[in-house]
Amino acid sequence: xxxxxxxxxxxxxxxxxxxxxxxxxxxxxxxxxxxxxxxxxxxxxxxxxxxxxxxxxxxxxxxxxxxxxxxxxxxxxxxxxxxxxxxxxxxxxxxxxxxxxxxxxxxxxxxxxxxxxxxxxxxxxxxxxxxxxxxxxxxxxxxxxxxxxxxxxxxxxxxxxxxxxxxxxxxxxxxxxxxxxxxxxxxxxxxxxxxxxxxxxxxxxxxxxxxxxxxxxxxxxxxxxxxxxxxxx
DNA sequence: GCGACAG
DNA sequence: ATCTTGTCGC
Numbered sequence: 001x002x003x004x005x006x007x008x009x010x011x012x013x014x015x016x017x018x019x020x021x022x023x024x025x026x027x028x029x030x031x032x033x034x035x036x037x038x039x040x041x042x043x044x045x046x047x048x049x050x051x052x053x054x055x056x057x058x059x060x061x062x063x064x065x066x067x068x069x070x071x072x073x074x075x076x077x078x079x080x081x082x083x084x085x086x087x088x089x090x091x092x093x094x095x096x097x098x099x100x101x102x103x104x105x106x107x108x109x110x111x112x113x114x115x116x117x118x119x120x121x122x123x124x125x126x127x128x129x130x131x132x133x134x135x136x137x138x139x140x141x142x143x144x145x146x147x148x149x150x151x152x153x154x155x156x157x158x159x160x161x162x163x164x165x166x167x168x169x170x171x172x173x174x175x176x177x178x179x180x181x182x183x184x185x186x187x188x189x190x191x192x193x194x195x196x197x198x199x200x201x202x203x204x205x206x207x208x209x210x211x212x213x214x215x216x217x218x219x220x221x222x223x224x225x226x227x228x229x230x231x232x233x
Numbered sequence: 234g235c236g237a238c239a240g
Numbered sequence: 241a242t243c244t245t246g247t248c249g250c
Binding site: 052086089120125148151 | 237238239240
Binding site for chain 3: 050052053086094
């Protein structure tokens with residue numbers, strides 16, 4: 001991880017302008033070439049998420065699942081404090097350090113085949129959402145699955161699980177609105193680095209057999225919240 | 234100019 | 241993100 005990727009404490013941006021500048025450079029380092037690993041090539045897939053408490057305390061969680069059975073094969077948490085405020089478009093600077101710390105704590109499967117983020121990748125004003133940051137920083141194929149739309153246009157997908165529609169920004173396709181369950185709101189998939197949109201969407205569908213969100217995100221969310229609650233009381 | 238805005 | 245009552249359903 002060299003300078004400018006947004007992962008080093010010493011070059012961490014202190015202002016929004018500096019953070020945006022880091023993203024402008026980061027976008028050029030994303031690997032958007034190959035299709036990346038397809039659903040059948042993925043053995044292990046990690047989910048990451050962060051839970052916050054009052055006073056700036058936070059817990060980041062990383063959970064690794066067996067892609068075939070969706071059972072947990074490794075998990076790790078990192079307790080820390082916020083060092084950057086939440087600013088739409090700059091979420092990575094708030095969550096990345098803790099997420100990376102949580103991933104580093106994985107003992108059984110420290111290098112999962114894919115990482116799924118709770119947020120965006122290319123579907124971002126500077127094409128540099130959290131999933132792009134994490135993918136470039138770790139070198140592991142990474143994409144994002146977000147729950148709410150941001151700065152893109154899309155048509156409503158069909159009502160059945162598996163239906164989808166492209167997300168467009170400035171005339172280019174930046175992701176996909178994907179219905180993971182019949183009759184529920186779609187999720188928004190966008191690649192980060194090292195994996196193509198087709199494979200990211202196919203994997204997302206495979207990871208969400210019963211709920212709207214992929215099991216990776218659900219497991220990481222639950223682990224982070226549980227650990228945060230255990231500290232409070 | 235003003236509002237909206239991943240988590 | 242987090243704060244919360246009630247409500248519908250397995």
